[in-house]
Amino acid sequence: MLKECLENVRRTAPLIHCITNYVTINDVANVLLACGASPIMADAAEDAAQITSGCAGLDLNLGQLHRTGLEAMLLAGRKANELGHPVVLDPVGVGASDFRREAALQLMEEIRFTAIRGNASEIRALAAERHTEGGVDADAADAVTGTGLERDAAFVRAFSARIGCIVAMTGSLDLVADAKRCYLVENGRPEMSRVTGTGCQLSGLMAAYLAASPERALEAAVSAVCAMGAAGELAWERMREGEGNAAYRNRIIDAVFLMSGEELEQRARFRAL
Amino acid sequence: MLKECLENVRRTAPLIHCITNYVTINDVANVLLACGASPIMADAAEDAAQITSGCAGLDLNLGQLHRTGLEAMLLAGRKANELGHPVVLDPVGVGASDFRREAALQLMEEIRFTAIRGNASEIRALAAERHTEGGVDADAADAVTGTGLERDAAFVRAFSARIGCIVAMTGSLDLVADAKRCYLVENGRPEMSRVTGTGCQLSGLMAAYLAASPERALEAAVSAVCAMGAAGELAWERMREGEGNAAYRNRIIDAVFLMSGEELEQRARFRAL
Amino acid sequence: MLKECLENVRRTAPLIHCITNYVTINDVANVLLACGASPIMADAAEDAAQITSGCAGLDLNLGQLHRTGLEAMLLAGRKANELGHPVVLDPVGVGASDFRREAALQLMEEIRFTAIRGNASEIRALAAERHTEGGVDADAADAVTGTGLERDAAFVRAFSARIGCIVAMTGSLDLVADAKRCYLVENGRPEMSRVTGTGCQLSGLMAAYLAASPERALEAAVSAVCAMGAAGELAWERMREGEGNAAYRNRIIDAVFLMSGEELEQRARFRAL
Numbered sequence: 001m002l003k004e005c006l007e008n009v010r011r012t013a014p015l016i017h018c019i020t021n022y023v024t025i026n027d028v029a030n031v032l033l034a035c036g037a038s039p040i041m042a043d044a045a046e047d048a049a050q051i052t053s054g055c056a057g058l059d060l061n062l063g064q065l066h067r068t069g070l071e072a073m074l075l076a077g078r079k080a081n082e083l084g085h086p087v088v089l090d091p092v093g094v095g096a097s098d099f100r101r102e103a104a105l106q107l108m109e110e111i112r113f114t115a116i117r118g119n120a121s122e123i124r125a126l127a128a129e130r131h132t133e134g135g136v137d138a139d140a141a142d143a144v145t146g147t148g149l150e151r152d153a154a155f156v157r158a159f160s161a162r163i164g165c166i167v168a169m170t171g172s173l174d175l176v177a178d179a180k181r182c183y184l185v186e187n188g189r190p191e192m193s194r195v196t197g198t199g200c201q202l203s204g205l206m207a208a209y210l211a212a213s214p215e216r217a218l219e220a221a222v223s224a225v226c227a228m229g230a231a232g233e234l235a236w237e238r239m240r241e242g243e244g245n246a247a248y249r250n251r252i253i254d255a256v257f258l259m260s261g262e263e264l265e266q267r268a269r270f271r272a273l
Numbered sequence: 274m275l276k277e278c279l280e281n282v283r284r285t286a287p288l289i290h291c292i293t294n295y296v297t298i299n300d301v302a303n304v305l306l307a308c309g310a311s312p313i314m315a316d317a318a319e320d321a322a323q324i325t326s327g328c329a330g331l332d333l334n335l336g337q338l339h340r341t342g343l344e345a346m347l348l349a350g351r352k353a354n355e356l357g358h359p360v361v362l363d364p365v366g367v368g369a370s371d372f373r374r375e376a377a378l379q380l381m382e383e384i385r386f387t388a389i390r391g392n393a394s395e396i397r398a399l400a401a402e403r404h405t406e407g408g409v410d411a412d413a414a415d416a417v418t419g420t421g422l423e424r425d426a427a428f429v430r431a432f433s434a435r436i437g438c439i440v441a442m443t444g445s446l447d448l449v450a451d452a453k454r455c456y457l458v459e460n461g462r463p464e465m466s467r468v469t470g471t472g473c474q475l476s477g478l479m480a481a482y483l484a485a486s487p488e489r490a491l492e493a494a495v496s497a498v499c500a501m502g503a504a505g506e507l508a509w510e511r512m513r514e515g516e517g518n519a520a521y522r523n524r525i526i527d528a529v530f531l532m533s534g535e536e537l538e539q540r541a542r543f544r545a546l
Numbered sequence: 547m548l549k550e551c552l553e554n555v556r557r558t559a560p561l562i563h564c565i566t567n568y569v570t571i572n573d574v575a576n577v578l579l580a581c582g583a584s585p586i587m588a589d590a591a592e593d594a595a596q597i598t599s600g601c602a603g604l605d606l607n608l609g610q611l612h613r614t615g616l617e618a619m620l621l622a623g624r625k626a627n628e629l630g631h632p633v634v635l636d637p638v639g640v641g642a643s644d645f646r647r648e649a650a651l652q653l654m655e656e657i658r659f660t661a662i663r664g665n666a667s668e669i670r671a672l673a674a675e676r677h678t679e680g681g682v683d684a685d686a687a688d689a690v691t692g693t694g695l696e697r698d699a700a701f702v703r704a705f706s707a708r709i710g711c712i713v714a715m716t717g718s719l720d721l722v723a724d725a726k727r728c729y730l731v732e733n734g735r736p737e738m739s740r741v742t743g744t745g746c747q748l749s750g751l752m753a754a755y756l757a758a759s760p761e762r763a764l765e766a767a768v769s770a771v772c773a774m775g776a777a778g779e780l781a782w783e784r785m786r787e788g789e790g791n792a793a794y795r796n797r798i799i800d801a802v803f804l805m806s807g808e809e810l811e812q813r814a815r816f817r818a819l
Contacts, residue, residue, distance in 0.1 A: 295568040298568055298569050299569055299570060299572060299573070299742065299743070302569050302570075302742035302743075303741065303742050303791055303792055303795065306740045306741065306742055306791055307740070307790060307791050307792070311682075311683055312569075312682075312742065313639060313642070313682050314567070314568075314569045314609070314610050315610055315611075315639070315643070316610065316612075317610075317611060317612045317613065317645065319611075319613065319643075319645035320611070320642075320643035320644065320645035320646060323642075323643045323644060323645070324639075324642055324643050327642055341612070511788040522792070523792035523793055523795075523796065524788070524792070524793075525792075526790065526791065526792035527788065527789050527790030527791065527792050527793050528788075528790070529790070530740070530790025530791045530792070531788070531790050
């Protein structure tokens with residue numbers, strides 16, 4: 001499954017339209033190129049719908065949200081829905097500002113998402129429609145841990161059922177669920193949180209995987225989560241003396257670039273809950 | 274010629290004003306510093322003309338175009354024309370959206386460009402004023418190949434004659450022409466297309482080369498194309514195990530930083546067609 | 547002092563709100579993560595004040611200024627003042643455009659800054675309210691050198707007294723002063739000016755240091771300047787064959803990531819003037 005999902009991206013080279021924050025926009029573009037997809041970043045209302053028409057998938061990211069970008073997201077999202085393209089929402093910092101929360105709710109009302117990917121605080125804020133205080137990083141109290149797995153899986157499945165799309169709640173442990181099934185993914189390294197934008201990169205990657213394997217969306221989403229986590233592990237093993245989070249950032253993207261389907265299969269640690 | 278053009282950049286350290294997309298803006302700034310120039314990025318209508326007044330060259334890039342950025346481009350472009358500064362247009366994704374195509378045509382009508390640099394699909398879209406579907410990467414069908422060189426050279430020369438500026442159509446083979454002469458450049462690596470923004474970087478580099486050697490604009494443009502391609506080759510030779518497109522991105526800029534005039538002369542593979 | 551300031555950042559992991567240019571926004575985010583702080587970038591007027599409420603410090607950077615960003619800066623700055631958070635101003639290119647100068651003056655009138663950090667040309671332009679021509683890099687004529695130290699220190703102290711905040715004028719030599727005391731910092735490498743955004747990174751770092759040690763603001767500012775300079779030195783020592791300014795950019799952030807309090811103490815070269 002994982003191997004096929006990875007190879008479908010390489011084979012079909014889906015063009016992914018990203019409307020995303022400027023902090024990590026370059027990394028999202030490079031990770032899309034790394035996995036075999038092709039990025040186009042266009043966030044003006046003037047051409048968002050037309051650009052998305054020529055693409056195979058859409059990635060909407062609320063980090064550093066602006067009014068004009070939100071307008072472009074709505075236009076592109078509607079067009080992608082019309083054309084049946086997969087659409088991913090990354091609700092960065094959604095609990096930290098009313099503006100972002102209201103934007104997320106408006107987007108979820110007007111656009112059918114294929115998947116929503118966020119950290120535990122973001123997904124919980126979105127589900128509860130509540131305000132949190134922790135910026136763009138997850139609160140420790142919200143994190144998925146070994147002890148509350150069943151409860152967390154039930155929460156993610158229920159949220160997925162309510163909103164009608166795949167939910168990926170990622171962190172040191174990742175849960176990826178639709179209304180009926182929930183997978184636990186245990187790949188990744190804690191040091192990934194010291195690199196800005198690994199979450200943004202994963203959302204971009206997920207849009208590419210969904211675009212390349214639309215008929216098996218949950219499997220594609222799980223594969224993307226495993227691939228990003230495996231890249232974080234491989235990259236960490238390749239770190240050399242004197243290297244820190246900037247080198248790690250590059251090595252993660254490089255690991256996505258170099259990863260074969262076989263390597264992904266061997267590395268992946270996931271199971272149905 | 275190449276050596277002198279490279280050394281003129283190092284010697285005069287031209288300040289280059291870039292109004293460019295946010296995907297690759299950091300790379301464009303660092304490649305300008307790498308070649309010996311100095312970047313300033315300013316894309317507000319409020320100060321675009323004044324900033325350009327203190328510079329030696331201007332680089333306008335349509336990737337991720339916004340209405341406000343277009344306004345700044347028009348103001349900066351007119352001022353640069355007034356002052357006789359070289360101006361480069363990089364029509365990123367011009368075939369993928371009416372907004373970008375119309376912006377490009379408006380810019381070409383209101384501003385005298387010294388050079389336009391794009392991939393084969395972008396240059397053909399600009400010349401034909403037609404819509405394409407391939408996002409920001411070139412379609413294989415549009416690429417310059419060994420078999421149609423004479424025809425492609427005639428096309429680029431004719432387009433240059435029509436619009437009155439140097440045209441650089443770059444890809445696995447590069448054509449750089451004015452109305453009378455066309456050069457073929459064979460430097461570069463196919464892997465450069467797996468790094469976002471190598472085209473954007475080349476356009477920035479070209480603005481620096483043109484600013485440093487204004488009296489021999491075609492030679493300066495050819496030198497910039499050779500330098501970028503040579504950097505891609507040198508960078509590829511320096512790649513180590515475990516490195517992918519993110520490392521390659523850094524190594525390309527590093528190769529521009531380290532390149533001497535002699536090295537450029539030795540590496541360059543170009544000829545008049 | 548330095549060790550304690552560095553360790554306070556690691557221990558308290560302050561969340562820093564940055565309204566900053568898009569050229570170096572990713573580097574600023576990664577250097578904040580490197581030093582142990584956490585970044586949030588939010589520059590929309592819609593949520594700037596709310597975001598800053600959940601943070602511990604604010605960094606305002608005028609590089610690539612836009613009207614909407616300025617509005618967000620004013621809103622965030624007032625809120626940060628209300629809450630007693632440290633606020634840093636980085637007046638990038640303030641001498642190069644009336645728009646930026648007027649924005650800086652408006653910000654200085656409406657917001658109480660804890661520290662202003664700029665290169666010699668920027669600080670002199672701000673103090674003199676004059677126009678300069680050199681883009682975003684410092685003019686050689688403005689630089690602090692060994693011969694005019696006493697005069698430069700008096701200038702920086704007097705400017706600090708006039709505006710009521712710490713002034714850090716950085717370059718090959720750095721002066722960091724309040725109204726009464728001025729420190730000279732001699733860390734750093736000239737090659738840092740070949741990497742875009744080392745100044746922006748330092749301003750972000752300074753906001754983190756001020757947020758973590760608010761009761762000793764001048765010492766915190768000096769520590770941040772020493773840490774950035776020391777990172778530049780350590781990074782340069784780690785450079786390998788074939789590496790240039792892009793590798794150096796990564797190695798500087800990596801050095802911030804790896805730096806211990808002891809290492810900072812050993813490396814730091816500063817003294818009261």
